[in-house]
Amino acid sequence: MNIVVCVKYVPDATADRHFESDSTVDREGVDGLLSELDEYPVEQALRIKEQQDDEVQVTVLTVGPDDASDAIRKALQMGADKGVHVSDEAIAGSDSIGTSLVLAEAIKKLEHDLVMCGMASTDGSMGVLPAMLAERLGLPALTLASEVEYDAGRVRIRRDGDTATQTVEGTTPVLVSVTDQSGEARYPSFKGIMAAKKKPVETWTLSDIGVSEDQVGLSTAWSQVMATEPRPPRTQGEVVADEDGSGATKLADFLASRKFI
């Protein structure tokens, strides 16, 4: 069985993020890492691999600049078998429409029974990529799984929605996206770190996957950013110390002054 896990290399969320003059995100000055939310699908893929008697091959796929290979390396250290890195200057500035095209065409070149994704990226955070990818691949999508079970070509997930908790089932080939509730991701062991050095990583360009330059990139995005503006920082209001229980009264005074009571 073959599992392809899509992962993203993102700027560290705890660092300051800002826009470049062309309204793309500045990814240069900020350290990057494997999106924390993409550690969860890697973890689920590895758990499936461990549970199966048959051979399971876990491939991590990423689209991004040269540095994005760091994200692949981290997944290989965790235990994935091989990596594919699609890297091409023309891809820079692509929106989710362009990125989903590149991922879909790359996945078509890989054997895949299961395609796994995180719930959203920690930077753009649109959360629409799994759905777009499923649509492009013509696959059913079991999305936002907080629990994943695999058994002989059948996948069953638990999905905690706003109004109900659902059980959703599908058969391979299928796409599964998992949430941060699905189970703690493992840390790479020393052995894993050493083993990762010998694992194969292929680098593909757009022409390797049959996508032309005019299908991706900033200039062909289907939506356009007209303006970006830093939000004025909030100015801190009054902060009082709760001495002899005065805090509650002052809080009530404040709420009353703003007409919340």
Place this chain on the structure above:
Amino acid sequence: MREVLVLVDHVDGAVSKPTTELLTIARRLGEPAAVFIGSAEDADDTALKTLKTFGAEKIYTVEDADFRQFLVAPKAEVLAQLVQQVSPVAVLVASGAEGKEIAGRLAIKTGSGLITDAVDVQGDGDSAVTTQSVFAGSYTVRAKVTTGTSIITVKPNAATPEQAEGAGAQQAVQVEISEGAKGARITASEPRRSSGRPDLSEAAIVVAGGRGTGGKFESIEEFADALGGAVGASRAVVDAGWYPHSYQIGQTGKTVSPQLYIAAGISGAIQHRAGMQTSKTIVAINKDEEAPLFELVDFGVVGDLHSVLPAATEEVNKRKG
């Protein structure tokens, strides 16, 4: 005037407040046309009247008996077929998990650009200009779709619902759902127990508790009830199993933008801020005066929430009289 399709969000026919917000926004862009996917019983007089009251000129009803048990994909097919038929200026969908998935699939199906999580949408000539709040609320972005139909998911509270009687002409639509869209079958569904409090994403007031509660959420709930607000939680609380995940606020939970946000025992990590930073008024109660959340507050109390909250609840109840 060209139509603006609004996907109606409803539970067994009860139309959600965000849907009335979408209809209000649709009027700025063209002629609102509601798309109601559900059973014939769901599309009852009350539901149709609500849509009409908030401006629906047309109401497309789609019987979903054949595809109700499948996740998301069929709904995207319904919308894609309608987009083909009526060439709308825009399609508006509420920004929940399901809404975003439907919109993502629809964008690919129709070759259209997609903008998610708009906090405002305005008409500008022939196009819809959206405002989004990004990077944990630290930037505001204005954008528009340039290819195909504008597909936009809109956050709750992006507009104040305004009544404006529409014609509400009802039209039943027949759709063909492909076998391919029937690959994700819902085999069990357990409705969530209602807390009786306002819905978190739509509430005007939210009282949220963090690790500092030590798991004792009664004082959070009681304060929320005194103010008529919803209850929320930080991820630390959810991870500890003290409160369900559906109440989590932040990057991997809900994004809320209420009139008043009160955080008790929450430090204010960037991932938490991402879900509440655009609240109008922010109040924090924390025993650590260095807690980063204090940087954002309009009012703060440095103190122990276990004494401040019960006293404040009493004070609020007393003043309400």
